[in-house]
Amino acid sequence: DGGITQSPKYLFRKEGQNVTLSCEQNLNHDAMYWYRQDPGQGLRLIYYSQIVNDFQKGDIAEGYSVSREKKESFPLTVTSAQKNPTAFYLCASRPSSEGLYNEQFFGPGTRLTVL
Amino acid sequence: RKEVEQDPGPFNVPEGATVAFNCTYSNSASQSFFWYRQDCRKEPKLLMSVYSSGNEDGRFTAQLNRASQYISLLIRDSKLSDSATYLCVVNMNMTTDSWGKLQFGAGTQVVVTP
16 A cells, blocks of 8 residues: 555653664655644644655754755754754655645654653 | 644534534645554544545545634544544645645544444
């Protein structure tokens, strides 16, 4: 079945540790995105990639890093520089960053908790 | 001011009733609009796109008012399974760089009661 997978579903991290969240899609989509969601707030864009080997900072990129070495993979690293990393992280993909009504598909998310 | 604003609710709706709510957006150049549904602790899923002429999908009707910069969602004959948070999403398509960069509202919670 085609879709987006994220792992792990739940992640616990000690302060000062870097962690990497996995996102894989087999939809052959060009564009991929990382968002974080906090209670009472809308999704906020961390990073996005319109094509392989290229990515741009979103609205809240500080303390995060990404890579896009393969079309199907867009891992997110939460570094120790991120001051408040506890959140629900959502990965998404879209057939192309162009196209006004191209649907954005989401993975099931990863809940990160910093202990 | 937030770029996309929604009434957080909750809207408590008796089963079978109609509920409607709006979302306002700040950027008049916004090009495309969507409603997503998000169940508790799950990922958002597309409910419907909102076209300039307004559109309907079964019990759901979406409207766009560009002059007043808001979109609306109306749910008729509410079902218990309609209980969810509804996210308003706006594509602020200003430049090539912002293609596909969506702005999300914080969501409106709907609770359908028996």
